[in-house]
Amino acid sequence: MDFIDYLDSRPIYQQIADRYRQLILTGVMLPDEQLPSVRKLAMELSTNPNTVQKAYAALEREGYVYSVKGRGNFVRANETLKSKQKEEMKGKMIDLIKEIQAVGLNSQELFAEAMEEAAEDDRD
Amino acid sequence: MDFIDYLDSRPIYQQIADRYRQLILTGVMLPDEQLPSVRKLAMELSTNPNTVQKAYAALEREGYVYSVKGRGNFVRANETLKSKQKEEMKGKMIDLIKEIQAVGLNSQELFAEAMEEAAEDDRD
Amino acid sequence: MDFIDYLDSRPIYQQIADRYRQLILTGVMLPDEQLPSVRKLAMELSTNPNTVQKAYAALEREGYVYSVKGRGNFVRANETLKSKQKEEMKGKMIDLIKEIQAVGLNSQELFAEAMEEAAEDDRD
Amino acid sequence: MDFIDYLDSRPIYQQIADRYRQLILTGVMLPDEQLPSVRKLAMELSTNPNTVQKAYAALEREGYVYSVKGRGNFVRANETLKSKQKEEMKGKMIDLIKEIQAVGLNSQELFAEAMEEAAEDDRD
DNA sequence: GTGGTCTAGACCACA
DNA sequence: GTGGTCTAGACCACA
Numbered sequence: 001m002d003f004i005d006y007l008d009s010r011p012i013y014q015q016i017a018d019r020y021r022q023l024i025l026t027g028v029m030l031p032d033e034q035l036p037s038v039r040k041l042a043m044e045l046s047t048n049p050n051t052v053q054k055a056y057a058a059l060e061r062e063g064y065v066y067s068v069k070g071r072g073n074f075v076r077a078n079e080t081l082k083s084k085q086k087e088e089m090k091g092k093m094i095d096l097i098k099e100i101q102a103v104g105l106n107s108q109e110l111f112a113e114a115m116e117e118a119a120e121d122d123r124d
Numbered sequence: 125m126d127f128i129d130y131l132d133s134r135p136i137y138q139q140i141a142d143r144y145r146q147l148i149l150t151g152v153m154l155p156d157e158q159l160p161s162v163r164k165l166a167m168e169l170s171t172n173p174n175t176v177q178k179a180y181a182a183l184e185r186e187g188y189v190y191s192v193k194g195r196g197n198f199v200r201a202n203e204t205l206k207s208k209q210k211e212e213m214k215g216k217m218i219d220l221i222k223e224i225q226a227v228g229l230n231s232q233e234l235f236a237e238a239m240e241e242a243a244e245d246d247r248d
Numbered sequence: 249m250d251f252i253d254y255l256d257s258r259p260i261y262q263q264i265a266d267r268y269r270q271l272i273l274t275g276v277m278l279p280d281e282q283l284p285s286v287r288k289l290a291m292e293l294s295t296n297p298n299t300v301q302k303a304y305a306a307l308e309r310e311g312y313v314y315s316v317k318g319r320g321n322f323v324r325a326n327e328t329l330k331s332k333q334k335e336e337m338k339g340k341m342i343d344l345i346k347e348i349q350a351v352g353l354n355s356q357e358l359f360a361e362a363m364e365e366a367a368e369d370d371r372d
Numbered sequence: 373m374d375f376i377d378y379l380d381s382r383p384i385y386q387q388i389a390d391r392y393r394q395l396i397l398t399g400v401m402l403p404d405e406q407l408p409s410v411r412k413l414a415m416e417l418s419t420n421p422n423t424v425q426k427a428y429a430a431l432e433r434e435g436y437v438y439s440v441k442g443r444g445n446f447v448r449a450n451e452t453l454k455s456k457q458k459e460e461m462k463g464k465m466i467d468l469i470k471e472i473q474a475v476g477l478n479s480q481e482l483f484a485e486a487m488e489e490a491a492e493d494d495r496d
Numbered sequence: 497g498t499g500g501t502c503t504a505g506a507c508c509a510c511a
Numbered sequence: 512g513t514g515g516t517c518t519a520g521a522c523c524a525c526a
Contacts, residue, residue, distance in 0.1 A: 070510035093238035114217035273475045341486035362465035442525035
């Protein structure tokens with residue numbers, strides 16, 4: 001249950017936020033479902049409540065979650081999250097394409113090869 | 125000549141390394157060509173020599189550059205750099221594709237849209 | 249009948265107090281009319297009786313309500329409530345005007361625009 | 373020089389952020405001007421560096437400031453800040469107008485009175 | 497020296 | 512019990 005990777009270069013609070021962002025966007029967590037309490041999650045991950053707090057604050061700021069004092073943090077039912085997410089992914093893709101082109105590689109070809117290899121990984 | 129962007133989130137030594145990595149891979153700098161001296165580049169960029177040093181050290185570690193004590197830093201003539209670079213880019217692309225698919229988006233479609241937008245940005 | 253909005257950033261006890269303050273000031277609730285009992289309202293709102301209690305205590309402290317032990321809470325017939333309320337609102341308006349002017353904006357113009365947009369919101 | 377007000381209901385990190393937001397928007401602090409370092413400001417305000425850090429992080433997130441590792445925090449030259457600020461003020465005004473109307477007061481009249489009183493305060 | 501992250505632990509508001 | 516703020520202090524990356 002401990003999904004923190006200390007070898008990961010992302011700070012811990014980021015890893016937590018990324019994790020829950022994903023759970024919400026993939027529909028594993030449903031609107032109004034409660035996230036684990038700050039303290040409980042901190043215990044589970046053997047990390048500090050402040051660190052979890054920082055992750056949850058980011059999620060709230062970004063609109064993934066709403067927090068009710070004395071109650072907990074809950075998944076927000078936000079129709080626009082999906083499209084926001086898509087824009088984010090597109091942004092990353094554009095950056096990568098530019099990086100590829102900047103070094104003189106063919107982004108179309110490289111994408112095709114990457115797709116194949118990604119599919120192979122899945123079959124493993 | 126000052127290519128450092130303080131609004132960029134990457135640390136300065138990274139921006140310098142990224143810059144020269146690119147100059148080398150795109151063939152703007154040729155094998156055995158000399159890089160600017162640490163002090164000179166530090167002056168030009170009004171930054172700390174330590175910072176330039178750190179960038180050059182990274183380039184040497186990665187095999188882009190070789191350093192000759194008392195003489196300077198020079199571009200390495202390494203045929204394999206290109207393919208190594210390509211594998212790196214493909215790796216990034218595969219990661220991104222997986223991330224996109226993990227949230228249930230269509231990577232093919234998103235790539236196509238990103239290509240268009242990247243082209244538009246270029247025309248600006 | 250449940251007017252609590254968990255997405256609202258105000259704490260629940262505040263939302264309850266605000267609600268009844270409004271009902272009283274707008275004349276929907278008349279002098280000596282009885283408020284719902286703490287327990288009943290707590291049930292209706294599926295919230296904690298302590299929370300309702302805290303809201304009622306605030307209303308009593310502010311003079312909107314009087315409580316009779318063993319009987320309940322009742323709207324106070326206070327002629328001065330209206331003008332007190334007006335002074336409060338005016339105070340808020342003055343603070344906001346000063347804030348607007350402090351950053352060099354035209355408060356008159358901004359008020360006019362806000363009035364229009366507020367009216368639009370109503371028509372939705 | 374200590375602008376923190378412990379009687380203020382806003383948390384300390386908010387007061388700090390509000391303060392610098394204002395300094396930037398009113399042009400007291402100019403683009404690329406450096407903010408006091410986290411540690412120095414913490415000393416000056418006899419507060420904790422973490423608290424200042426939290427304020428600066430908020431300012432960066434909102435686009436008022438950019439941070440350079442190992443260098444410091446600097447005012448961002450953002451043309452759009454002004455209009456963003458205006459929207460924020462308008463939002464506050466709209467909320468207040470609705471609140472006023474909700475209790476059956478005349479917002480136009482109340483605004484006029486508030487303007488007068490605000491002007492009087494200035495003459496003091 | 498400068499920013500950023502994290503821990504340990506306290507204390508408050510709220511439900 | 513639940514979230515939010517804050518302090519004291521450590522440690523790391525970067526310039």
